């Protein structure tokens with residue numbers, strides 16, 4: 328029997344597969360399709376201080392091996408999140424990570440302290456990487472000192488594990504990762520979506536109302552693998568790999584590149600129970616190779632050429 | 634409860650130019666589904682196209698334990714779908730969304746459909762007939778060859794009016810023009826309930842006519858969809874109160890008067 332459990336900055340996970348923010352709702356929408364208790368954890372949609380309506384339509388476009396989204400952090404706000412959404416997760420036997428964002432470092436801290444104060448919440452993921460809002464999000468995550476400021480504010484607001492979610496839309500991701508580490512992050516997750524755009528050549532209009540959007544899905548997997556590999560060299564923190572994971576083989580690839588766990592996102596739209604199949608695939612892969620613990624794979628890529 | 638399931642193709646055939654009717658073995662859906670709901674199908678084995686494709690439930694066949702879909706082949710997903718033959722399997726989520734509301738007091742349904750928007754109408758008529766309600770169907774298409782499911786519409790308590798844009802059958806013009814002409818027949822207002830299904834421009838054009846009709850209208854909407862279950866927030870429509878609602882989970886059926894088409 329392979330041990331699939333992993334630790335992410337003090338947080339023990341049953342297995343290394345979580346659902347990515349914004350692709351799993353508030354944790355109950357897919358309840359009819361499979362038991363989320365089979366996963367390492369779930370990450371909620373980004374929660375902000377005030378409710379947000381999100382961006383104008385159209386917000387979605389399908390692209391080769393991927394998709395563009397410009398949802399714009401539409402969410403019910405921390406108040407309703409605590410009163411309506413969290414109680415529904417009470418009976419769920421898995422880790423609950425709340426993803427937070429704000430317009431200022433103070434807002435990040437306030438959402439964090441209110442969310443993390445709830446016993447059902449196991450960890451906080453800090454979204455400094457959303458490409459679809461004007462304030463907050465990417466504006467923080469593309470600047471090392473702003474990343475550090477937000478991370479430190481969130482760190483001061485909770486003793487629960489803090490995971491900082493990084494954007495690939497930077498020149499040097501290692502620099503941002505080091506800033507988050509120095510400011511007190513317990514772990515890093517990467518990547519958020521890649522800035523992308525598409526134009527309808529018939530109408531000459533952008534396919535997304537806000538023009539640019541976030542690219543996700545298989546198209547971004549090699550980018551994500553490279554970012555995980557680069558960040559792995561730069562920091563000691565555990566990493567959660569995200570980007571284009573469709574099959575268990577992709578998850579193994581992320582672990583070999585240096586991730587301790589992974590998140591699945593776009594996959595859910597094709598196959599709601601996809602994350603569970605990835606857990607099963609990981610288990611088979613390890614068992615067939617006599618690997619006692621899945622964490623043996625982490626950073627296990629062989630570097631020297633033979 | 635909704636579920637993901639693998640269904641066998643029971644039958645599949647062409648019903649008009651580029652229009653197909655697909656019958657799927659799905660006994661569990663037959664009793665669970667209501668008119669106006671849809672299913673989300675995987676058209677590819679791999680990731681091209683990446684997303685599932687949504688289709689209204691056209692009809693259910695209780696005896697055969699099947700659901701029928703009707704669709705137009707317009708792009709990659711529907712082209713792949715059109716290649717499936719009897720015995721093949723298809724991965725499906727459903728039934729999804731909220732059905733038409735058939736509760737409460739009305740004696741006659743006024744149904745306005747545009748093009749392939751007629752897809753859910755046979756299922757709706759079957760449900761109305763079981764409740765002993767009458768129906769007047771107004772169906773607008775470009776040309777008469779697109780009247781692919783007339784037989785499925787005909788039946789007890791039902792009268793059908795056709796509009797074609799090229800004048801090859803029935804009234805020459807659009808379904809909204811046709812409704813304008815027939816509006817006096819519904820002038821009493823009481824006892825009627827309206828049901829509209831078709832493309833956004835048709836629903837937008839219908840909205841003021843419906844408001845003047847004196848009876849309430851429900852409309853079934855279409856939007857590009859990724860998840861189909863209310864998770865991604867990608868398929869929203871604006872309501873008059875300025876709030877967004879998801880077409881897939883809060884709809885696809887909405888109160889026509891509450892929709893804000895000016896976004």
Ligand SMILES: Cc1cc2nc3c(=O)[nH]c(=O)nc-3n(C[C@H](O)[C@H](O)[C@H](O)COP(=O)(O)OP(=O)(O)OC[C@H]3O[C@@H](n4cnc5c(N)ncnc54)[C@H](O)[C@@H]3O)c2cc1C
Nearest residue numbers: 671686687688689703704705707708709710711752855856
């Ligand atoms: C709730 C719901 C129910 C639906 N029910 C039916 C149905 O019963 N029968 C049916 O034929 N279709 C129905 N549709 C539309 C159907 O989902 C699309 O036609 C299908 O997704 C097209 O896939 P494709 O890969 O073939 O085309 P794509 O390659 O995705 O698109 C080809 C072209 O068609 C356009 N297009 C794509 N989707 C739509 C759309 N919804 N409306 C107008 N233009 C579009 C694209 O912009 C593109 O230009 C429904 C849609 C929704 C949201």
Ligand SMILES: Cc1cc2nc3c(=O)[nH]c(=O)nc-3n(C[C@H](O)[C@H](O)[C@H](O)COP(=O)(O)O)c2cc1C
Nearest residue numbers: 347348349373396454519543544570571592593865
């Ligand atoms: C529709 C959609 C909504 C998303 N919303 C959020 C969000 O609210 N917060 C966040 O941190 N990331 C969000 N993401 C990014 C994902 O969590 C993930 O980082 C990204 O999609 C890459 O993974 P994937 O290729 O497996 O989807 C969203 C992605 C999609 C597709």
Ligand code: FES
Nearest residue numbers: 859861866868881
């Ligand atoms: S398609 Fe995802 S919310 Fe409707």
